[in-house]
Structures are given as structure tokens and as C-alpha cells.
Amino acid sequence: MSRRAPASGVRRYVNAVNLGGLAIVVLSALPLYWMIASSFKGPGEISAAPPSPVPKAATLGNYAEAFVRNGIGRYLLNSVLVASVSTVAVLGLSFFAGYALGRTPLRGRGGIMTALLMLSVFPPIALVVPLFLLERQVGLLNSYAGLIVPYVALNLPFAIWIMRNYLAGVPRELEEAATVDGAGPLRTVLTVIAPLARPGLFTAGIFTFTATWSEFLLALTFNSEDGHRTVPVGIALFTSQYTVPYGTLFAGAVAATLPIGILVMIFRRSIVSGMTSGAVKG
Amino acid sequence: MTSSAPASRRPAAEPAGPPPVRPRRGDGPGRVSRRRRARTGWLFASPALLIISAVTVFPVLFSVLLSFAEVRLEYGGFSIRSLTGDHYAAVLSSPEWRQALLFTFGFTVVTVLLELVLGTAAALVLERLGAARGWVLAVLLLPWALINVVAAQLWGYLFNGTYGGLTWLFEQLLGHQPDILGQPASAMGAMVVVDVWKTTPFVAIVVLAGLMLIPGDVYEAAEIDGAGTWTTFWKVTLPQLRPIMAIAVLFRILQAFGIFDLPFVLTQGGPGTATESLAILGYKTLFQNLAIGRGAAVATTTAVIVISCCLLFLRVFKAQADEGGRA
Numbered sequence: 001m002s003r004r005a006p007a008s009g010v011r012r013y014v015n016a017v018n019l020g021g022l023a024i025v026v027l028s029a030l031p032l033y034w035m036i037a038s039s040f041k042g043p044g045e046i047s048a049a050p051p052s053p054v055p056k057a058a059t060l061g062n063y064a065e066a067f068v069r070n071g072i073g074r075y076l077l078n079s080v081l082v083a084s085v086s087t088v089a090v091l092g093l094s095f096f097a098g099y100a101l102g103r104t105p106l107r108g109r110g111g112i113m114t115a116l117l118m119l120s121v122f123p124p125i126a127l128v129v130p131l132f133l134l135e136r137q138v139g140l141l142n143s144y145a146g147l148i149v150p151y152v153a154l155n156l157p158f159a160i161w162i163m164r165n166y167l168a169g170v171p172r173e174l175e176e177a178a179t180v181d182g183a184g185p186l187r188t189v190l191t192v193i194a195p196l197a198r199p200g201l202f203t204a205g206i207f208t209f210t211a212t213w214s215e216f217l218l219a220l221t222f223n224s225e226d227g228h229r230t231v232p233v234g235i236a237l238f239t240s241q242y243t244v245p246y247g248t249l250f251a252g253a254v255a256a257t258l259p260i261g262i263l264v265m266i267f268r269r270s271i272v273s274g275m276t277s278g279a280v281k282g
Numbered sequence: 283m284t285s286s287a288p289a290s291r292r293p294a295a296e297p298a299g300p301p302p303v304r305p306r307r308g309d310g311p312g313r314v315s316r317r318r319r320a321r322t323g324w325l326f327a328s329p330a331l332l333i334i335s336a337v338t339v340f341p342v343l344f345s346v347l348l349s350f351a352e353v354r355l356e357y358g359g360f361s362i363r364s365l366t367g368d369h370y371a372a373v374l375s376s377p378e379w380r381q382a383l384l385f386t387f388g389f390t391v392v393t394v395l396l397e398l399v400l401g402t403a404a405a406l407v408l409e410r411l412g413a414a415r416g417w418v419l420a421v422l423l424l425p426w427a428l429i430n431v432v433a434a435q436l437w438g439y440l441f442n443g444t445y446g447g448l449t450w451l452f453e454q455l456l457g458h459q460p461d462i463l464g465q466p467a468s469a470m471g472a473m474v475v476v477d478v479w480k481t482t483p484f485v486a487i488v489v490l491a492g493l494m495l496i497p498g499d500v501y502e503a504a505e506i507d508g509a510g511t512w513t514t515f516w517k518v519t520l521p522q523l524r525p526i527m528a529i530a531v532l533f534r535i536l537q538a539f540g541i542f543d544l545p546f547v548l549t550q551g552g553p554g555t556a557t558e559s560l561a562i563l564g565y566k567t568l569f570q571n572l573a574i575g576r577g578a579a580v581a582t583t584t585a586v587i588v589i590s591c592c593l594l595f596l597r598v599f600k601a602q603a604d605e606g607g608r609a
Binding site (some may be wrong): 136 | 300316318319320322323324325326327329330331334335336337338339340341342344346350353359360403404406407410411414416418419420421422423424425426427428429430432434435436437438439440444445446447450478479483487490491494505532533536539540542543546547560561564565568569574577578579580582584585589592
């Protein structure tokens with residue numbers, strides 16, 4: 001077959017790569033579709049023996065139930081607050097730390113970066129006990145700060161790693177020009193470096209936001225009181241009854257997945273490009 | 283100090299030569315500004331470093347102390363009774379710990395291998411996809427962005443013994459309704475399936491990032507040499523991907539070894555203790571039995587094993603990479 005021969009109709013699209021792409025889409029999306037479809041099914045249909053792929057009598061009852069009776073709205077608000085404050089704090093701190101470790105002649109940089117890598121690998125279960133006891137002692141259990149502080153600390157090492165690698169690639173001349181013009185270090189960093197760092201900040205931000213939005217172990221043990229529960233804990237505790245109210249559960253789950261799903265769709269390119277820059281200069 | 287990268291990330295062919303020549307400290311007119319810049323550096327880095335130390339370094343040391351102590355929880359606080367508790371001997375000799383270690387280890391090996399193979403395949407597909415690539419990538423990333431607990435509940439529904447979609451599918455194929463989460467072997471299999479579904483996207487984006495870094499002329503050279511698709515993959519693509527694959531595997535080993543939310547929600551560690559991970563055992567010891575010292579010992583053993591595994595992996599990987607560089 002010569003390269004220029006026009007492949008006709010369907011055949012043009014049937015090849016290993018496109019089939020692979022189709023398999024990726026189907027395998028990734030089918031369980032999610034099932035969850036969304038089930039969130040619109042009534043109580044009888046959700047546990048019907050041959051399951052139906054499309055809700056026969058679509059209802060919004062589950063959503064009403066999830067928000068009114070199960071207070072998923074409160075958990076969502078808590079999660080939005082905890083995840084966004086943590087993300088903003090991580091971005092601010094990691095930007096300055098990344099700049100310091102990537103662009104200033106700070107002694108012991110190599111050691112600090114290695115220590116950060118080791119810290120980012122520490123299993124959270126090893127931190128739960130001491131942090132629980134400390135927070136209990138100072139009265140931080142069941143508070144927003146009680147989750148935000150550890151979330152910031154746990155997500156900082158990876159974010160600093162990304163920011164440092166990103167900023168290390170910015171040409172030095174730009175900064176020197178600003179310094180010659182008489183700008184102080186803080187102004188130079190904010191006016192010259194920060195705008196250039198945007199892609200790195202997006203990557204670090206999306207990784208931090210997804211991680212804090214999903215975090216379960218600390219949220220479960222530190223904020224067990226209903227008023228401060230985050231979404232993952234709220235959803236996990238749906239099972240504590242004898243039968244799982246799957247319809248309501250999935251309505252809550254869809255509401256919890258929407259924000260993160262939209263973020264991933266918007267920033268999908270930054271996620272890969274951030275990994276690339278991390279790999280080049282890591 | 284420019285060589286801050288872990289040794290494994292260095293290109294294999296580069297010998298560990300003398301460090302590059304740097305201007306001596308205190309040379310020339312840059313002297314004052316250099317010192318001032320270093321001070322700025324410390325000023326900028328210290329808030330982040332302080333909070334990391336306060337929340338991780340200090341608690342880790344505290345946890346090791348607790349693992350040797352008899353701790354009593356009191357109203358609103360706790361007290362350390364004595365430092366004579368020998369929790370390690372009790373933990374290491376307990377059948378629960380051995381069972382949890384075995385499950386966690388097996389789970390880690392199986393899922394990481396599967397995710398590496400499937401994630402690489404997905405990355406190769408994505409790299410070659412045309413216009414649809416952005417959208418396929420977005421859909422692939424959705425399971426990764428899904429809350430773990432939601433994923434566990436969703437698959438729990440699909441595996442449900444009476445009306446789950448997958449149970450129904452198996453019934454059509456096998457002729458009887460399998461109790462997927464009720465049998466130890468199939469419950470472990472289900473756990474692997476969910477984890478692979480959830481985290482293969484992570485491996486795929488890391489490997490995709492690596493694929494995009496391979497210079498095109500390497501492939502041109504292979505084509506001129508007349509190498510086929512498979513030969514090109516094994517001899518050209520794979521060796522170039524090794525460093526970035528090592529990073530993906532490292533992150534995955536760590537995450538899989540600390541797995542908590544998935545078994546906690548999907549099977550509660552059951553049936554029996556078939557899917558009880560080390561993190562679940564630690565949690566139960568701490569918050570259900572309220573045995574703080576013993577729980578701290580479980581947590582510390584987990585951390586020690588995970589970090590040893592990583593160091594071992596890095597060492598083996600580096601040895602292989604060095605050998606490959608010489609060949």
C-alpha cells in the first residue's frame with residue numbers, strides 16, 4: 001500500500017493506535033458513566049437485578065436527598081475551603097522556596113533537595129499518631145487549620161521540587177536587568193520571575209488541589225465531627241448503615257467529582273508539560 | 283552545588299568526573315551581591331522549610347519515641363507512662379502484622395508491574411494519537427483525579443453480590459453469581475483491578491512526558507538502520523525511558539505500600555483479614571484498640587520497610603543503568 005493511497009471510510013480509522021485510544025476512553029469513562037447514570041436512578045431501579053445502562057425513570061431525587069438530608073453541601077464547602085487555602089499556601093511558599101533553591105547561591109541546596117525528596121515519600125500512617133496527639137494537645141482537632149497545616153506541609157516538598165526545576169530554566173539575564181534597574185530582590189521576584197513561573201504554578205497547583213481534595217486518612221482521624229467533615233470522609237461514612245444508599249451516595253460523588261473533573265479537563269496539558277520540565281532538570 | 287538530583291536521574295553514560303569549575307567564593311566584584319543573594323535565598327526558603335520540619339521531621343522523631351513508650355490517652359490530652367514498652371517484638375511476631383505485610387507487599391508488586399506495562403502502552407498510544415489526543419488524555423486523567431473513596435464506593439457497587447454490574451456480567455459468562463468481595467482471592471483481585479484503573483493514568487502521564495523528551499533523530503537513526511517497530515521499542519525507546527520510568531515506579535511503590543482508603547472503604551480489610559494492609563492494621567491498632575505505642579511501632583516498621591525498598595530499588599536501578607551505559 002503506497003502512503004498516499006486514500007484509505008476509504010471506516011478503514012482509515014481502524015488501526016492499533018486508534019483502537020488503543022478507544023480502549024482508553026471506554027475503560028476510563030465506563031465506570032464513571034455508570035456512576036453518573038446511577039445517580040439519576042430511583043431506589044427501585046438502582047438495585048434492579050439485570051442493571052439497566054440508562055435510567056428508565058430519571059429522577060433528581062438522589063441529589064435532593066444528598067444535599068438536604070445528608071448535608072453533602074456542607075462537606076463540599078469544607079473541602080473547597082480546606083483544599084483551596086492549602087493550595088494557595090503551598091503555591092506561595094513553594095514559589096519562594098523553589099526560587100531560593102533553584103536560583104540563589106544558598107549553601108547546602110543539594111542536601112535540602114534530597115531531604116525534601118525523602119520527606120515526600122514518607123507514608124502518612126507514620127505521621128498520623130504524633131500529629132493526632134499534638135493536635136489534640138493544642139486543640140486543633142475538628143478545625144480547618146487542623147487539616148490545612150498538615151496538608152500544606154505534606155504537599156510542599158513535591159511542589160518545591162516542581163517549582164525549583166521550573167525556575168532553574170528561566171534565563172538569568174532577565175533578573176539581572178531588573179536588578180540593574182534598581183529593583184530589590186522581592187520586587188524582582190514578583191515582577192520578573194512570577195509571571196514566567198505560571199505554567200509551573202499550574203502544575204504544582206493541580207497536583208496539590210487533587211491531593212488535598214482526595215485526602216482521607218488525616219481527614220478521617222482529625223476532623224470526625226460532622227461540621228468539619230470533608231467530602232471523602234462524608235462519602236466513606238455513607239456505608240455505616242446496613243444497606244448502602246447508592247443513589248444518594250453517587251449523587252454526592254458526582255457533585256464532588258465535578259470541580260476536580262473540570263480542573264483536570266482545563267489543565268490537562270499543564271499536567272504533562274509540568275512532568276516534562278520536572279524530568280529534564282530533575 | 284548543582285548535583286542535587288538523585289544519582290539515578292543522571293544520564294547513564296556520564297562518568298562521575300571532577301565537579302565543574304566554579305568561581306571561588308569571594309572572587310571579584312560579585313562578592314557582596316553573592317552573599318546578599320544567599321541571604322535572600324535563606325529568607326525566601328525558610329518559611330517553607332520551617333513548616334515542613336514542624337509537621338514532618340519533628341513528628342517522625344516523636345513517633346519513634348512513642349513506639350518505645352506506654353502512652354495513655356486522657357481527656358483532651360495524653361501522657362507517657364514509661365519508655366519501657368517493647369512493642370517491636372510484639373508487632374513483629376504477631377500473625378496480623380505478617381499477614382498485613384504479605385498482603386501489602388504482594389499488592390504493591392502486582393499493581394506496580396501491571397500499571398507500568400499498561401501505563402507505558404497507554405502513553406505510546408497517546409503519543410501517536412492525532413487530533414483526538416487532548417481529549418483522550420483528559421478522559422484518561424479522570425480516574426486519577428477521582429477521590430479514592432469515591433472510586434472505592436463506585437467499584438463496590440459494581441462488585442455488589444446481588445445487583446452489581448460486574449457481578450451480572452460474570453453471571454452471564456460463568457452461569458452463576460460470584461461473590462467477588464466475599465472470597466479472599468477474588469477480593470484481592472478486585473482490589474488490584476480498582477487500583478490499576480485508578481493509578482495507571484499517573485504512570486501514563488509520567489511515561490508520556492518521558493516519550494516527548496526523546497529526540498526525533500534517535501528514531502531516524504533507527505529507521506535508517508532498518509529497525510522494525512518492536513526492535514525500535516526495545517532497543518531505542520525503552521532504554522531512553524528508563525530514568526523516568528524509575529521515578530514513576532518509585533512513586534507508585536510508595537503509594538501502593540501505604541494504601542489505606544481503598545481497602546478501608548471497599549472491603550474494610552476483609553473478608554477476614556485478607557485485604558488488610560499495613561496502614562489499615564496501624565489504623566485499627568491506633569484508633570480502634572487505642573494502643574498508641576504499638577500503633578506507632580506498626581507505623582514505624584511500615585516507614586522503615588518502604589524507605590528501604592526505595593533505597594534498594596534506586597541502588598539496583600543505578601547499577602543496571604551504569605552497566606547499560608558501559609555496554
